[in-house]
Amino acid sequence: MQMQYSDDLIQSYIDLIKQKEDSVKKKRALARLITLIENGGPEIAQKIIPQIYNLTGHAKIIGITGAPGSGKSTLTSQIADHYLEQGLKVSVIAVDPTSPFSGGALLGDRIRMKKNFTNPRFFIRSMANRGQLGGLAMATKDVIHVLDAYHSDIIIIETVGVGQSEIDIFKSAHTTLVITPPGLGDEIQAIKAGLMEITDIFVVNKMDRDGADKRVAELQTMLDFAENIEIKNDQTQAKVVRCDGWRPPVIKTNGVTGENVPLLLENIKKHQEFLNQTGFIKKRLQFRYKHYIVEILKYFLVKNVEEIVFTNEKINEFIEKILSHEQGADPYSISGAIMEIFRDRYFS
Amino acid sequence: MERKIRLIVAKPGLDGHDRGAKVIARGLRDAGFEVIYTGLHQTPDDIVQSVIQEDPDALLLSILSGAHPVLFPEITKKLHENGVDDVLVLGGGIIPEEDVPALKEAGVSEVFGPGTKIQEIADYIRANLKR
Amino acid sequence: MTENTKESLNKKILEETERWINTTVAQSLKKVPERKRNFKTLSNIPVKALYTPVDIGNLDYFDDLGFPGEYPYLRGAQATSYRARFWTMRQFAGLGTAKETNQRFKYLIQNGQTGLSVAFHLPTIYGYESGSPMSAGEIGKEGVAIDTLADMEVVFDGIDLSKISTSMTINAPASILLAMYIAVGEKKGVPMEKLTGTIQNDILKEYQAQKSYIFPPEPSMRLIVDTIEFCTNHVPKWNTISISGYHIREAGSTAVQELAFTLANGFAYVEAGMARGLNVDDFAPRLSFFFNAHNNFFEEIAKYRAARRIWARHMKEIYHAKDPRSWRLRFHTQTAGVSLTAQEPYNNIIRVTLQALAAVLGGTQSLHTNSFDEALALPSEEAVKIALRTQQIIAHESGAADVIDPLGGSYYVEWLTNQMEAEAEKYFEHIKKLGNGSMLQGAYVGIKNNFYQREIANASYQYQKEIETKELVQVSVNEFKIEEELDKKPEILKISEHVAEKQIQNLQKVKSERDNARAQECLQTLREKAKTNENLMPYILDAVKAYCSVGEIVDVFREVFGVYREDSIF
The missing domain is CATH 3.40.50.300 (P-loop containing nucleotide triphosphate hydrolases)
Known part of the structure; x- marks a missing residue:
């Protein structure tokens, strides 16, 4: 069963829940957004949350x-x-x-x-x-x-x-x-x-x-x-x-x-x-958002890593090394080396 | 994206015969659906609010008391008035065959009588979703 | 026969059984194996191919069977059973307005029915006036619409209440409908001492299975004990409560659960009456039971027999009743509504016949046979007549009623009776444990913990699964199915929506014509008395005589007692 949605539809729901007056329509829009998030996960949520976070x-x-x-x-x-x-x-x-x-x-x-x-x-x-x-x-x-x-x-x-x-x-x-x-x-x-x-x-x-x-x-x-x-x-x-x-x-x-x-x-x-x-409230909120972004990052990092590993040509060099059984070319050491590259690129 | 199908099983009216509704709720759970059971003695307004908030793919109504000619159309009318037109509405219970055309006219997609297999209902829902 | 010869005989039977299995049976099985790997009853009790004296070797004829009309009543509640009088043929009826129900009653009496049984429409059962939004679509559908005494007067118009017994299927507002019946009797010059009949008045099974409760269990129980106490003193021939397994079974329980939960509820009512300070022998003889008659023929018969013995033993040994009438379990039976099929509905006539025969062989005191069209709609007059004829044919033509407990002594039936009793005792132990030794508290705790609801839900789901996998065969539903069967649809009964309009008008008329100040005064008194521990029956009687509606009276109780909501258990 495929999920059907369009960006326009999502936008119309978001506009509705932003309305001041409560209405049946607003409730339905809310219900629909929840359905979309339940079914679509972070892919859908990234279209919704940025637009409402300030509220x-x-x-x-x-x-x-x-x-x-x-x-x-x-x-x-x-x-x-x-x-x-x-x-x-x-x-x-x-x-x-x-x-x-x-x-x-x-x-x-x-x-x-x-x-x-x-x-x-x-x-x-x-x-x-x-x-x-x-x-x-x-x-x-x-x-x-x-x-x-x-x-x-x-x-x-x-x-x-x-x-x-x-x-x-x-x-x-x-x-x-x-x-x-x-x-x-x-x-x-x-x-x-x-x-x-x-x-x-x-x-x-x-x-x-x-x-x-x-x-x-x-x-x-x-x-x-x-x-x-x-x-x-x-x-x-x-x-x-x-x-x-x-x-x-x-x-x-x-x-x-x-x-x-x-x-x-x-x-x-x-x-x-x-x-x-x-002031514990602040600690808790920091903690809450750390958790939140860890979850988001986990999702997108895994997705990115998978994309890179399976589609980027350069990765084949590493795979070749593993297959050659060279010293220090086991899957763990190679993964460590790839992690280094990621770290350099994104967090240095 | 694969998605779960959500259903509401509701008993409008006063009759307390919930054996069928519960067996079906449980059977559809075992067939892989997410089933929201709203309990006995639901008014049409209660049911419409549940549909709006839970946003299910289908609404299954069960009546054994004979109140269906009044209550089923009342519910479908109120759903329509609230702009809910993409939820599949199904009826069950003791519903004489001659009442079925009028219920279908009112927006009930199908009526399942006693002796219906749960698998039949599951197949019907999967084949007839409105979205 | 001395113990020794009995023992050696049993030993011989065992040896011979083994020989028989290994030779005669084994040869047969080589040619044709058994139809199923396991045979069992609907309560999942495994059954063997053959039963012999060894299986009931421990039975003591005098202690365990005895004679009809004597302790432990296994063989029958009455000494003469059906040789003196047939069971009461009591068809449940009630439809549309009071006037239509009155006509149906007269029709049934004309056709030889000996007792009346009133079905009320759901708004009355839940204590709503016909004009309430909660009543939409329900008026006159599943029974007769009763709002005030005026409706009740019409229902019994031209019927002599001193000659007929009336059973009323009503629970949460039972005290109100009983009061109305008393008031009708009074108007017809029949004093309440002479009225005979039954109110169902069994609230525990409502929480457990049937779900037509209104108030929480404790205040509901108070109303029940009020009616028991009132009738003990003023309406001595009235059956104050019909402790019902029927609905527990219809909700999907097994036969064992039906037996166990119903009797456990019975013990709970006994404890509640004793807690009020009543002497057990003053009210226990007026308690009666109501069982289902389902498909597994012998299991049903064993169930009724076991019920009698369990009740007798517990009443004598545990509750120390002295009056034999307190030990004697009497029951009404109705054939199983859930067993009826919408497919090829005429087959239901045969199902009903077998179920009714089981009830008769089990020694029922009264019987309702379902109409074959009930899986399609409310029963038509024609279908009701066939149902009644079914009973008459069993009674007058089959010879089944000529010998008392004709299956007594059957190795299988006696074994199964023992088995059901043992299984029921296990449930009693559990419920008693829930209530720290009290069956009454155990019932409350079991309800609130959803113990009963869960047991029943599991059994009913298993039943459905067995039908879907064809482990259980339902003829013309999951086997022997003919796809198109268009020509055989019977005529069915339709209740016109005009009934609702008419009933609402009637109610308005009664309210405009009554002495409203008096009505309000009665309701106010009732409100105040409900807050005390006083018996409410006299005040309810005043209120119904002032033409207060069932809805108005129940609203007062809702206000004082609160309403009950259940959890969902699947």
Whole structure:
């Protein structure tokens, strides 16, 4: 199935989302741009983002993650309700996993947002992660920018926190909520394994269930422990995301009744004030855009390298050397030599 | 560029018989589609908003209560009013054969009754996309 | 027979079975192999080629089978079964306006039907007035449109409520429709003590399968216990709840799941009633059940038999009921709507016949046979008549009703009955665990965790896959298919869209003619009482008598109780 688009069409969508007045047409244009980015990746995004980037920087981005059954969609809906009641414009991206067997996906998060479907200030889009290699993190970053340019006040990204690429998404959020209900036995393990470093606020949802207080206590103990260890060998750059002086609060909520959701919102606000007052916000943004350009560069460098290796005649000299089995002409050494040439050309 | 086909499976009206809709949603997922399931008791406005925001290639509607002569045309009318003309609309459920011509007239491309294989629906969608 | 001789006999049978397999069977298989590699029931219970006394070697006749009308009721709920009275032939009906339904009822009574069964249209089921935007397209479609008592008066016009029992398929607003029926009775001079019938009133299976819930589980349960308590004191012959596996099965469950979830729900209601302070023997005898009759003939029969024994054992041993009527499970059966095909619809008559026969051999107390055209549209009068005739032919011509539990003692059926009971017990264990020892809490937790929904969704997907791969054959659907079959389409019933207009006008007329101040006062009282723990039935009765609509009353409850939304589970 081919994707059909033209530069004119893209332009008309961009013009529409730049309009001040909200309209159905504007919403459709937004939806179309997201479809284009989902399907076309950086090739399409490079036609869109440069034109809208100067409109971004306004939205507050909230990441919400948790295991299946943690009630995160219901809670997301409650959070969205509150912001909508404040008169804000709210956009939600709900990400669900793609089936590794069929490549298809079942996206069911809209159900819980039913109440706000027809609110003109609300937009929700379901996305499949299209596998770890599908570049979800990349597409999501682009889509966040489009939603920001659409003048969303709040952007909520909601996903099952399973893979690294999902966790990456939260590095673009201002505030990340990790949801853990009581009674899911092994979840604490999951938090230890990867979510700890990206969490700004812990939410113990389904607080009406037995074991909610126990879960709060477990998390507090874990936080005590984490404060006292040095992060070594920091490949994930967790230190940048985890800001000294901010101990993630642990909030109990009931997503079904909405109990304590205002308290949660207060803490989100506090966290954002903290980022602004301490200047951590800048560190985070630097970090976010480093990641963003790494992804973009990865894509285009790989593409360039492939193009060069397969089409440039000069490369044949190197290949000949490999085939000759000369000393120092193994594939690794030759690749190293090619890298030198790239480095000289682009970064010296 | 290869692209994924996105579908919305929705149940307009009040009937709670979602077995068929869910089996089809799951079957189409297994056939490689991205399926957005919007749940029970959807009003025509809810469905039209979902279509606008999710931008699917096809919309699959299921009704077993007999409300289709009112609700299907209401949905297609509202889609058209909102400028959505390139989404394939399909109907399913208990739909008497004699009602089908009027539904097609109203913009429902095809109607699938009980006993339809999921593969048939998948093939139909792939062959009849409007974009 | 002493234990010793029984043991040596079993040993001999085992040896002989082995010999038979290795010689006679093996020779046969060389010529023609078996049709399938694995044979199994619809619940995926593997079945062997042959069953012998060894397979039911542990059965104790007195403990495990017993006699009809006695504990553990395996062989039947009543001592005389169909030798005294046939099952109640109860065809579900309801269409269009109250007037049309009234005519259909009179037609059915004329043709020998012995009980009425009312189907309501979806707006009534969900507590919306006919004029509500949510009701668009649905008015009078799947059942009769009831907005106020005025509609109910028309439905039962000219029908003697002291002579007929009425079953009403209504759940979330069941208390309101019961109140309306009581009010109609009162107007006709039939006091509520004399009314007989059933309200479905089974909300748990709505969250699990059928999805016509309105409020969250806990306040819904309160309304149910209110009706149980009220009827226990004032409407003693009324069946307060029809605990339904039918819809669980229609949603795609297996027979085992239908059995297990339905009985587990039954135990949950018993616990809820006891928690209200009611004596178990004061209300348990009025609980009744409603099962599906699906395609796998023997599995269905085993299901009904197992249900009776499980209920008896649990009620006696776990809930300590003393009254034998509390131990005795009575049930209504409806043939499986999902098994009907739109292709070659006349074949459905045969499917329905087999399913109905299974229900009769399983000892049902009442039966609805589906009309053959239901995969195409709402049933036509002709199709309804054939469905009723099917029951009459089984009753009067087949001889199947002349002996009680005629399959009792069948090695296969007894083995399968044991098997179903054992499988159901596993589910009870799980649900009880979810609820920390309480079946009621287990039901709530299971619903909120989507345990039931997931189990059913998986079973239903597997069923569909087996049909698509032809592991399960559906005649004229995936086998023996004739491409063009144009000449055989039956006449089908259409509900005119004018019904909607008329119904909305009727409602407006009733509202303009009623004492509106009185109506508002009743609604206000109801609102206040809903916030307390008081039994709401008397206040609901006042409101319906003041011609408040189902929609108005449900709106009051929505306001106080909130509404329930489900997650999507596939």
